[in-house]
Amino acid sequence: MKAVCTNNDTEGNHRKLSDDKHKMLFYLLVQKLRDEATDVVITATLVSDRKVKRLQRRKYGTVESCLFTVWDRYANGELSATRLLSECAHFTAF
Numbered sequence: 001m002k003a004v005c006t007n008n009d010t011e012g013n014h015r016k017l018s019d020d021k022h023k024m025l026f027y028l029l030v031q032k033l034r035d036e037a038t039d040v041v042i043t044a045t046l047v048s049d050r051k052v053k054r055l056q057r058r059k060y061g062t063v064e065s066c067l068f069t070v071w072d073r074y075a076n077g078e079l080s081a082t083r084l085l086s087e088c089a090h091f092t093a094f
Contacts (some may be wrong), residue, residue, distance in 0.1 A: 063091050067088060067091055067092045070084060070087045070088060070091070071084070
């Protein structure tokens with residue numbers, strides 16, 4: 001089972017760019033986009049070298065861990081599909 005991905009990173013970038021109360025000047029936008037592109041290249045290199053992992057809030061990490069555990073129990077035949085869904089509902093109801 002793979003980790004759950006969201007668009008929170010994209011939303012964070014959007015908020016960074018739209019923080020200013022006034023219209024951003026074009027050359028400032030270009031500079032910010034260039035800086036972000038440089039960061040992406042560096043981050044991608046570090047991730048591929050397994051020197052950095054994605055950041056995750058503790059709350060969501062705990063939920064994800066519980067979901068993986070329940071899924072493994074289902075995959076091993078310890079839980080029925082109904083029981084799997086019932087247990088998952090408890091973890092995701094926040």
